[in-house]
Amino acid sequence: MALLNFKARANRQAPSSGLGDILEGWSIEVMPRTAAKIDDFRTLLPAGTRVYVAHIAGTPIEDMVATARRLRDEGFPVMPHFPARSIPDSATLEDWIKRYRNEADVREALLLGGGQQEPAGSLDSSIQMLETGLFDRHGFSRLHIAGHPEGNRDIDRDGSTRSVDKALAWKQDFASRTDARMAIVTQFAFDARAVTTWADRIQRAGVTLPIHVGIAGPAKLQTLVQYALSCGVGPSLKVLQKRAMDVTRLLVPYEPTEVVAGLADYKARNPDSLIEQLHLFPLGGIKAAGEWVDRQESSSQPG
Numbered sequence: 001m002a003l004l005n006f007k008a009r010a011n012r013q014a015p016s017s018g019l020g021d022i023l024e025g026w027s028i029e030v031m032p033r034t035a036a037k038i039d040d041f042r043t044l045l046p047a048g049t050r051v052y053v054a055h056i057a058g059t060p061i062e063d064m065v066a067t068a069r070r071l072r073d074e075g076f077p078v079m080p081h082f083p084a085r086s087i088p089d090s091a092t093l094e095d096w097i098k099r100y101r102n103e104a105d106v107r108e109a110l111l112l113g114g115g116q117q118e119p120a121g122s123l124d125s126s127i128q129m130l131e132t133g134l135f136d137r138h139g140f141s142r143l144h145i146a147g148h149p150e151g152n153r154d155i156d157r158d159g160s161t162r163s164v165d166k167a168l169a170w171k172q173d174f175a176s177r178t179d180a181r182m183a184i185v186t187q188f189a190f191d192a193r194a195v196t197t198w199a200d201r202i203q204r205a206g207v208t209l210p211i212h213v214g215i216a217g218p219a220k221l222q223t224l225v226q227y228a229l230s231c232g233v234g235p236s237l238k239v240l241q242k243r244a245m246d247v248t249r250l251l252v253p254y255e256p257t258e259v260v261a262g263l264a265d266y267k268a269r270n271p272d273s274l275i276e277q278l279h280l281f282p283l284g285g286i287k288a289a290g291e292w293v294d295r296q297e298s299s300s301q302p303g
Contacts (some may be wrong), residue, residue, distance in 0.1 A: 011160050013286050020059050022264045023296055027079075027212065028289060029054050030071075032063040044290045048077070050108075052185075052279070055081040058115055061096055067230040069104035074242065078106050082129060083114025088121030097138045108142040109135060110185060112288065127167060130174055145171050147184035147211060149198035165205065184274075188214040188281045190224075192262025196275070203274050210276035213263060215256045218292050219284025224254055252286065255292055 028045065028158035029052035041051070051071050055064055068078045080100055087093050100106035100291065123129060126145055135143055149166060168184075175182040184207075189195050195213055216224055260278065267275050282289035 008123045022260065022267055022275075022278060023293055024055065026280060026293060027277070028282055028286065029215075029257065030067070030282070030286060031056055032059060032067040034286065035067045035070070038286065041071060041076060041286075043144055044287055045076065047075060050077045050079055052110055053080040055083050055086065057083070057086055057114070061099065065099050067101050068100060068106050071115060072104050072106070077108065078104065078112050079108060079142070081106040081110050081112060082126075082137045083112055083116070084123040084125050084129055085114040085116040085119040086127075087123050089123065090134070092121075093129060093132065094134050095137075097134050097140070098299045101138050101140070107140050108144075109140055110144045110146070112146040125167070125233045126127060127170055130171070133262075136178065136180065142181040142183075144185045144212070147198075149186055149189055149195045150200050165202075168202060168207060169205070172209060175209055183210045183212055183276070185212045185279050186214045186254075187282075188216045190216070190256075190259055192266065196266045196270075196273075199274050207274065209274065212277050212279045214279045214281055215259060216254070217280045217282040217284055217289030218253050219288070221254055222303040223283055232286075257296070260296070 008121070027050035031054045035053075045051070053064055053067050053071070064080055068080055071078045082096065084095070087096065097109075100109075111129050113125050129135075130143070137237075145168075147168075150166065171182070186195065199211055263275060263278070265271055280289045
């Protein structure tokens, strides 16, 4: 299949209607090991696409910074993950921040607790990292935090949302007293209603941070089920299970069209909603994710 003709578009185009409205400004994430397999991201992604660099446990910081630098050199805004439980202490955190800033000109970060059950040292949460003041001190102007529409078993082990809600309230207060641009980036989901119900709930609770909804890009169904189980996706897993029972759809790669249509409809009916845009998890490959978005945007254009 031919590469997408993204080079012809120097800047993002604002789609006119339908799915395109919520797709405008979409972001994507990569890992160093997958990024290394791509010769040039400019052949796959539109100019200006924000690229998150996922920090999987055990990945050397040198590989993370090198990937960030490479993406910046190719013209993309870069947002590396800072997983608290993988960072031993504040001194290491500052070293990482300085390396990203000085070696890759990075000024953005996604702060999250991380997938490790036990912290590597004294840091255990994104709140602790924010409290250090190090990101502000070193000129990071955009800070995103993680959101969990279907709960976070690493935080609320009793199945409630008390701890998650309390942490989110603290971060909302932090956002109100800092000039950093902040947003919530969610775990991927397969059920739009699970996301919109959560978005309504936290907005009623006083949260005003924009939400970037995580969705899984096109992938084999087996791949998605494996990721969903490992990441703790709950209610929306039923969407995948229902699909698996339909023999006519079992062998066809999953595409997030239905969940995105649900989000787009909700956004159209609720213009003051916190939901702002989408963040793609390219579980079936970066190329496949980019091609899917391109098809949706093209179909949204008039004529």
